[in-house]
Amino acid sequence: MATQVLVPPLGTTVDTVTLVKWHKADGEPVAQGEPLFAIETDKATMDVEAPASGVLRQVTAGPGDAVKALSPIAVIAAPGEQLAGPAPGVTAGGAVAEPAATAAALTAAGRAGGDGPRSRIFISPRARRLADAHAVPLVALAASGPEGAIAERDVRAYLEARPAPPVTPVARRMAEQAGIDWRQLAGSGPGGRVGQEDVSRAVEALRPAPAVVSAVNEAVQTIPLRGVRAIVAGRMAESTAATARVTLTAEADASALVALRQQLTQDGVTVSYNDMFLYILGRALRDHPNVNASLEGDAIQVWRRIHIGVAVDTERGLLVPVVRDADTKGLLQLAKETQALVERARAGQSSPAELSGGTFTLTNLGMYGIDAFTPVINLPECAILGVGRIKQRPVIVADKVVGRHMVWLSLSFDHRLVDGAPAARFLQRVVQLTERPHLLLA
């Protein structure tokens, strides 16, 4: 009995992953537990082990293909085993379907014209596109088009007859604003629930195709939007479209922080400014829980625990590993954990768990000489702090111009969750702790 090779499910938010490579070729023997193929998902690349021993057969997906979680992409058969048809005939149960049953299902979907049984489904390209977009099983469709082919209206009729999927209030509002019928969307949430991401995707799909590239602005490289890049693109666009983003900036005198770090270094404790800001944020968030929050569905969740994501630039794109319980950890521990997380992210070895579950994000562009910027909120979080460079500047202290180490702090927050004054008070607290780090002991 052949065993199906399924794309593993990876958390509730991931429904499609990119197949990176096969470690075994079609027809090659494999042993159970051997790495069989690699996928890229949710900002990490991982190997999937062979579910059984035998011969790899009927491989239906190749490197670079987007594959759906739990979809069959090959089978592992006993040597010399007779297989019935390629993978589309494979059922979710794990066994290979009887060829007769498949043929019967296809025949049942045959034409209205009554030309006898047909060996395959005829469907217009337009109808197929729509059916694919909504994951409609073709065998379930009537065929009213020319010569008994399935036409677009048959898919639409099926979609309309299908009970409306559950929908989150935010997604529903977004869809109504964009003039999109959310009932027609394929929900990627639990139980097929239509969420913000689904609506964003639909909005994206509605945009007109880009005009033909003219000779004067010919692209030097065409980069397919997949993997990390696709996730970054989707999240950024969704965040920009969905949040009521306000950025507050404040200048802080970091001279005491600079001096503190020098003393720590002298005493053998090596930490970065980023670690120090992580430490400050953990403590400041404890006093301002309304900023340590997420918008989930139609409710604001204010979190008890403080998990801070740290934006990391990697070869594959932006990754945000999360430091758990940042408010309870010492400075040196934060430094060690962050360093380990960053190294794994850069090596493409982060686990999905390391890359999710944040309640606030820290992004630091100081090392690039950036003074201030307007960070994009990492949904569904409420806020993100951007740290600029620390630079010595002339400032007036007690009517005298003196040189001080100054830093710009940029807080982007979602005005839907929190108002300007409480957000300003939080930033004020961060400035205070930056300027007077001894208060961290108080």
Added chain:
Amino acid sequence: MAIKTIAEALRDAIREEMRRDPRVFCIGEDIGIPGGFGGAFTVTLGLSDEFGHERILDTPISELGLAGVAVGAAIGGLRPIADVQYGDFLFCCMDQLADQAAKMTYMSGGTVKVPMVMRAPVGSTRRGAQHAQSLEAFFTHVPGLKVVAPATAYDAKGLLKSAVRDDNPVLMFEHKVLYGSKGPRAVEGAISAAGEVPDEEYLVPIGKGIIRREGRDVTVVGKLLTMYRALGAAERLAKEGIDCEVIDPRTLVPLDKELILESVRKTGRLVVVEEDNLTGGWAGDIAAIVAEEAFYYLDAPIKRVSAPDTPAPFAPVMEQFYVPSEERVIEAVKYVMGVGSRE
């Protein structure tokens, strides 16, 4: 603003261009002879009174000769408007048009221009197989020629003026049934293509099509006579709840491809109607473009409605059968809508 027929609108265009530019002249058979027809369909009637016989130049019955004169005059700096009495006679001038006029600019690296217009009446009008053909596809096939096919008086005037001013050879196909010619040259079964034509100067750009009727179910492309067949069919189909979008490309080369593709992306269905024979016709080319560039938007096979692959018959009843009718357009639309059978 006055209501004009296509023949009148073309005459106005020629008159205005000849007044504007002394290099413009007409050359053809029986286009300015006193007491003559003013061209086979009265387009140049009376123009020799104003411009004289040197600029409304009558030639012997030699299409090869008059086309050669036109090509040479254009290369030499004049702007001829040549015409043949029936498009079918263009075969006589094929070398002058396809080998000389069309390729001269290319072969001279752009130093030689051939700013000529060749007007040619097309369409089957009870005159027999050698005075009946629709020749558009022969010329859309030749690189270097522009090809226009106006179906209304407004477009006829505006496109002819644009053609005279264009530095490339332009073939202009006019339909006999649509001229609105009067007197002894009136055509049986004529359709009125007359319409309002502005008194003030205007041009219709070469290369721009137009949506004659908006609709959401099926895109129907027709030109010249078949544009009217498409419109007639659309009105009848509307009563049955089928909403056709009718597109008149007006220019065949360069084609306003995007207009057609955009429409098919909306409707998902395409019917192309033309009077030429089916095989190797212009309709097949439109179908190919849409199949290549809008395949995933198609919800039904593309349907061509053309004349059969036979010479145009002389017998009126057979001619009626030969030229695509509104009924055939309706049948094709119903087929692509999935409510009719394959023809």
